[in-house]
Amino acid sequence: MYKEKILNLLRLSRTAYFSGEELARKTGVSRTMVWKHIKSLERDGFGIEAMPSQGYRITFEPDILRQNDIKQGLKTKVVGREIHLFPETASTNTLAMEMASQGAAEGTVVIAELQTGGKGRLGRKWISPKGNLYLSVILRPNIPMHKAPIITLMGAVAVTSAIRNLCNVRVAIKWPNDILIANRKVSGLLTEMSAEQDRIRHLVLGIGVDVNMEQDSLPPDLRPLVTTLAAEAGTKINRTELLREILRQLDCWYRAFLNNTADVLREWEKLNMTVGSRIAVSGAGETLEGLAQGIDEEGRLIVLRDDGSTRHVAAGDVTIVKGKK
Numbered sequence: 001m002y003k004e005k006i007l008n009l010l011r012l013s014r015t016a017y018f019s020g021e022e023l024a025r026k027t028g029v030s031r032t033m034v035w036k037h038i039k040s041l042e043r044d045g046f047g048i049e050a051m052p053s054q055g056y057r058i059t060f061e062p063d064i065l066r067q068n069d070i071k072q073g074l075k076t077k078v079v080g081r082e083i084h085l086f087p088e089t090a091s092t093n094t095l096a097m098e099m100a101s102q103g104a105a106e107g108t109v110v111i112a113e114l115q116t117g118g119k120g121r122l123g124r125k126w127i128s129p130k131g132n133l134y135l136s137v138i139l140r141p142n143i144p145m146h147k148a149p150i151i152t153l154m155g156a157v158a159v160t161s162a163i164r165n166l167c168n169v170r171v172a173i174k175w176p177n178d179i180l181i182a183n184r185k186v187s188g189l190l191t192e193m194s195a196e197q198d199r200i201r202h203l204v205l206g207i208g209v210d211v212n213m214e215q216d217s218l219p220p221d222l223r224p225l226v227t228t229l230a231a232e233a234g235t236k237i238n239r240t241e242l243l244r245e246i247l248r249q250l251d252c253w254y255r256a257f258l259n260n261t262a263d264v265l266r267e268w269e270k271l272n273m274t275v276g277s278r279i280a281v282s283g284a285g286e287t288l289e290g291l292a293q294g295i296d297e298e299g300r301l302i303v304l305r306d307d308g309s310t311r312h313v314a315a316g317d318v319t320i321v322k323g324k325k
């Protein structure tokens with residue numbers, strides 16, 4: 001807590017020096033403790049210049065996520081009530097599922113700087129080096145099970161809106177919940193659920209966003225298919241600000257979802273690039289081609305086939321054959 005107070009004071013100016021005495025007086029700790037906290041900030045990666053007879057100032061801020069920075073000005077009602085931040089974990093989804101089964105509160109968020117066993121949709125891996133965002137949110141909605149897929153669409157709406165609000169890039173959703181920039185994936189969502197009969201015990205919404213990682217941290221075969229926000233925006237992105245905006249958008253859209261799922265579906269349609277395109281959707285051993293007409297009230301993709309019949313697809317991989325006009 002004192003360390004955070006000292007950091008907040010130092011952040012007030014990048015040019016002025018704060019004397020040890022001033023920092024001690026304003027935070028209510030001894031000068032020796034101020035010095036210890038400064039050393040600890042340096043160990044966290046901060047560059048701090050100590051100028052004899054003048055004091056301290058920050059010369060460099062590391063690109064790390066910090067609990068206090070995330071919470072600053074967050075003001076969410078449900079999402080982010082509790083935040084658990086880890087330097088590394090196998091999968092934030094796995095961890096969040098464990099925490100949920102042990103009773104963690106709705107809105108608890110689990111974040112990691114890197115994942116060693118990140119999970120993607122359809123049993124795939126999610127390569128998770130440092131520099132990106134990996135988070136999972138525990139939710140306990142009182143809804144019938146067939147509405148659960150809309151939660152993932154809701155997540156895609158929230159993440160897309162957050163990216164649009166903060167980064168100067170053209171993101172859109174590809175059904176069901178891939179977030180793309182010019183046909184290259186920049187974010188994905190994976191929902192896992194624990195349920196009994198038709199009741200959801202808890203659900204974990206996992207989000208991965210490729211933000212600042214180096215392209216060569218990916219295997220060569222993935223590189224043409226994946227991009228990062230930094231590469232597209234042409235500048236490094238502040239991950240803390242983006243994370244905070246994602247949590248705010250999730251908080252707002254989750255409450256909208258509980259109130260009226262139709263609002264979420266309507267927003268998803270505004271932000272998506274699939275509807276109106278000619279697509280091929282593969283899954284469950286078959287590939288189906290046709291015109292993506294829309295999504296139904298359960299979030300399934302409605303495909304109009306060339307023979308005039310329609311199919312409602314619940315899961316699969318979409319390839320855009322011809323974009324909408």
Ligand code: BTN
Nearest residue numbers: 091093118119120121188206208
């Ligand atoms: C996809 O295949 O598009 C879904 C990717 C979901 C990745 C995120 S990263 C945070 C959370 N933890 C995981 O293991 N997976 C999700």
